Amino acid sequence: MLFSLLFVPGLVAAQSDEADPASGERLFLGIGCYSCHGYNGTGRVPLSTETSGLLGSETAFLAYMRLRGEKAQLYPSREMPHYGTEVISDGELLDLYTYLVSLDDDPPALEDIPALQDLIDDAKADKRDDTTNPE
Amino acid sequence: MADQSDDKTGISRRAFLGTTAGAATLLGSGSSAAQQAPSVPEGAPAPAPDQLERDLYSAPPTATAAAVNTPGSDHIVQLLRDLGIEYVVSNPASSTEGIWESIINYGDSPDTMPQFITALHEEAAVDMAHGYAKAEGKPIVALLHGTIGLMHASMAIYQAYHAQTPVVILAGRDDTNFVRAQSANDIAGIVRSYTKWDAHPDSLEGVLDAIHEAYRQAITPPMGPTVVVIDAELQKLDASDTAVPAYQPPRIRGVSPDQAKDIARSLLRAENPRLIVGRLRTPNGVETAVALAEVIGAATDSRAWIDPMSFPQDHELSGPGASADYDFVLGLERGGRDASIIGPHRKTVEGRDVTGIGYGFVREPPTPIWGPYAPPKPGANDIVADAEVSIPLIIAEAWNQMTPSVQRRIDNRRRANAAANKAARIAGLERALEQRRRGWNGTPISTARLFAELYALIKDEDWCLPSPTQFTGQHNRAFWQHTKHYSALGQAGAGGMGYIMGASVGAALAAKNRDRIVINIQPDGDLNYVPASLWTAAHYQLPMLVIMHNNRAYHQELMYGQHLAASRRRGIDRAHMGLTFRDPFIDYAKLGQAYGVESEGPIDDPEMLFAALERGVETVKSGRPYLIDVITQPR
Numbered sequence: 016m017l018f019s020l021l022f023v024p025g026l027v028a029a030q031s032d033e034a035d036p037a038s039g040e041r042l043f044l045g046i047g048c049y050s051c052h053g054y055n056g057t058g059r060v061p062l063s064t065e066t067s068g069l070l071g072s073e074t075a076f077l078a079y080m081r082l083r084g085e086k087a088q089l090y091p092s093r094e095m096p097h098y099g100t101e102v103i104s105d106g107e108l109l110d111l112y113t114y115l116v117s118l119d120d121d122p123p124a125l126e127d128i129p130a131l132q133d134l135i136d137d138a139k140a141d142k143r144d145d146t147t148n149p150e
Numbered sequence: 151m152a153d154q155s156d157d158k159t160g161i162s163r164r165a166f167l168g169t170t171a172g173a174a175t176l177l178g179s180g181s182s183a184a185q186q187a188p189s190v191p192e193g194a195p196a197p198a199p200d201q202l203e204r205d206l207y208s209a210p211p212t213a214t215a216a217a218v219n220t221p222g223s224d225h226i227v228q229l230l231r232d233l234g235i236e237y238v239v240s241n242p243a244s245s246t247e248g249i250w251e252s253i254i255n256y257g258d259s260p261d262t263m264p265q266f267i268t269a270l271h272e273e274a275a276v277d278m279a280h281g282y283a284k285a286e287g288k289p290i291v292a293l294l295h296g297t298i299g300l301m302h303a304s305m306a307i308y309q310a311y312h313a314q315t316p317v318v319i320l321a322g323r324d325d326t327n328f329v330r331a332q333s334a335n336d337i338a339g340i341v342r343s344y345t346k347w348d349a350h351p352d353s354l355e356g357v358l359d360a361i362h363e364a365y366r367q368a369i370t371p372p373m374g375p376t377v378v379v380i381d382a383e384l385q386k387l388d389a390s391d392t393a394v395p396a397y398q399p400p401r402i403r404g405v406s407p408d409q410a411k412d413i414a415r416s417l418l419r420a421e422n423p424r425l426i427v428g429r430l431r432t433p434n435g436v437e438t439a440v441a442l443a444e445v446i447g448a449a450t451d452s453r454a455w456i457d458p459m460s461f462p463q464d465h466e467l468s469g470p471g472a473s474a475d476y477d478f479v480l481g482l483e484r485g486g487r488d489a490s491i492i493g494p495h496r497k498t499v500e501g502r503d504v505t506g507i508g509y510g511f512v513r514e515p516p517t518p519i520w521g522p523y524a525p526p527k528p529g530a531n532d533i534v535a536d537a538e539v540s541i542p543l544i545i546a547e548a549w550n551q552m553t554p555s556v557q558r559r560i561d562n563r564r565r566a567n568a569a570a571n572k573a574a575r576i577a578g579l580e581r582a583l584e585q586r587r588r589g590w591n592g593t594p595i596s597t598a599r600l601f602a603e604l605y606a607l608i609k610d611e612d613w614c615l616p617s618p619t620q621f622t623g624q625h626n627r628a629f630w631q632h633t634k635h636y637s638a639l640g641q642a643g644a645g646g647m648g649y650i651m652g653a654s655v656g657a658a659l660a661a662k663n664r665d666r667i668v669i670n671i672q673p674d675g676d677l678n679y680v681p682a683s684l685w686t687a688a689h690y691q692l693p694m695l696v697i698m699h700n701n702r703a704y705h706q707e708l709m710y711g712q713h714l715a716a717s718r719r720r721g722i723d724r725a726h727m728g729l730t731f732r733d734p735f736i737d738y739a740k741l742g743q744a745y746g747v748e749s750e751g752p753i754d755d756p757e758m759l760f761a762a763l764e765r766g767v768e769t770v771k772s773g774r775p776y777l778i779d780v781i782t783q784p785r
Contacts, residue, residue: 057589
């Protein structure tokens with residue numbers, strides 16, 4: 016369904032040369048994207064390591080953001096809000112896209128995080144599978 | 151206090167129409183107005199200025215007729231002592247001053263079992279009792295004042311009701327020399343629709359029997375809060391001729407012998423049985439669940455990461471087992487695919503909701519269709535009975551039916567399940583840790599880093615996590631091992647904010663005498679309802695570490711609000727209005743210090759986090775509370 020919208024007339028063509036990532040960052044904070052995606056895109060629904068393809072191109076991103084723009088809400092929801100043109104313009108969406116693809120998270124390797132490596136080591140050292148003396 | 155002698159003051163108790171001071175003013179002001187209290191004739195049409203002053207809480211309590219050697223409240227306290235009530239949590243008040251005085255002065259070891267704990271809000275008092283009961287599987291007492299005390303506490307009582315947690319509430323009543331609005335004919339009626347049982351006895355003997363019954367009702371499934379209204383006069387009358395009755399424990403119903411036989415047979419015949427363990431009643435229930443799992447070698451699912459009194463996660467049988475193709479699944483206080491044993495639901499208590507309010511029962515729940523948190527609609531193999539009482543019967547039947555060949559099969563299954571559970575734990579942990587490394591070095595601090603670094607410091611300690619974690623990232627589920635009946639104390643009951651700090655203090659009251667530490671990962675929005683519970687932690691030197699999840703918002707509402715604004719196609723950039731704590735930011739370290747808790751922060755540099763956590767853990771291990779304000783990712 017997502018990709019069928021790529022062929023819907025009316026979707027704005029990319030104007031990425033004019034996109035402003037600084038504006039995109041302001042939008043990211045101003046319209047509350049950070050609240051679910053986290054500051055720097057490393058939150059509950061991360062964007063810095065997004066692999067679904069929605070950030071693969073401007074067109075895909077715009078299509079997704081407009082996907083349910085006309086839907087009304089009946090119940091309180093934490094789902095992705097619906098971004099119609101009244102909420103955010105095409106130009107602003109491109110600014111936002113440019114900012115999002117610039118996000119980069121390079122966390123340390125697991126073995127370089129002592130607190131996490133300790134958890135793994137403790138689990139491996141667990142003697143719970145020794146049932147020679149069940150009592 | 152003002153002189154208690156009627157002869158010295160010349161005050162006629164019957165004739166005196168003034169009122170005593172209100173809540174939290176047990177000690178008289180010593181004002182000249184109080185010392186010159188006039189004698190007011192009966193039937194006076196208008197209050198004198200002195201009476202007005204008493205109505206405004208500036209006067210001490212009225213004199214009693216004569217000194218009493220054995221006041222009724224001494225017997226009440228002795229009864230609580232005999233029940234093993236460790237604490238009476240209270241926002242002090244004149245209608246309960248009799249009980250208060252007996253707690254602090256009566257007996258060879260006054261203010262011990264029970265100890266009087268001052269809560270700075272009645273809601274906090276009941277939340278403390280709630281948290282304690284979840285940690286220990288038994289109640290303490292919340293002592294409240296008349297109408298206004300119960301009203302202040304009503305939110306917390308409602309939550310304990312929904313959480314089916316035992317809390318015994320003693321409510322003082324004084325309709326003689328008192329502010330009239332603070333008394334009523336039927337005080338317990340204020341909260342009747344969301345309590346399990348209540349009584350208003352008219353004699354001291356009745357009060358003593360009622361407290362016993364309130365205790366029994368509170369701990370009998372469906373567990374819940376109970377109320378005894380105690381008139382001030384009964385606390386203060388001479389009770390020399392009254393004896394404290396002996397306590398008779400309740401009889402709690404388990405499965406029938408035939409049901410135990412059938413369940414045992416099904417478990418033994420199964421090639422791959424499974425147990426699903428929810429929240430049992432007491433620590434003893436946890437021990438019996440472990441024993442049952444070991445007898446049949448069953449892989450066992452646990453709720454210990456989110457509920458108290460569940461199966462320990464460090465047990466070899468805790469996990470999915472060697473195969474997910476289970477041929478008999480038994481639920482214990484949870485729904486099991488093939489059979490369940492779940493105690494009666496609170497809705498089965500008849501006649502409480504006399505005005506038809508219908509709290510929590512306006513519509514049918516979508517899922518689950520039956521169980522302790524939903525109206526009961528059991529299936530053919532589902533049994534309404536207490537699982538904790540039932541388990542020993544099933545174990546006994548299993549041993550009766552055991553054969554050597556079945557035992558060999560069980561031994562093999564147990565070894566296979568143990569090895570598989572360990573492998574599953576490692577694989578699941580590696581997956582979770584790989585995912586949750588994101589933003590490790592970012593600011594604000596990632597919630598995963600907070601949970602991971604904290605666990606590194608407490609994993610070898612005896613800890614309790616009283617705060618529900620669905621708003622703070624819930625990383626304890628993936629990272630931590632919940633091994634004790636008090637490891638996690640679960641949800642508030644009705645999802646109401648303001649519960650967590652009070653419940654954490656209650657858990658810390660339980661922890662104080664048991665060499666345990668309490669870890670409260672505290673959402674900022676929740677703290678601001680009743681922050682004064684921090685004072686209680688400081689004053690009583692409770693081993694509680696408060697780590698603020700400071701995301702500077704009612705974040706759940708913020709996400710809802712953004713969604714709504716966007717669907718209305720307007721103003722999503724304004725959706726933070728009214729839902730965030732900005733302009734100014736709240737300084738929780740200063741707040742903690744104001745209440746006497748050693749505090750530091752705010753911390754937004756992840757490199758500073760571990761050292762702060764280390765300071766916090768060391769402080770609470772020495773028996774003092776500590777607060778760390780951490781600026782975190784929203785989730």
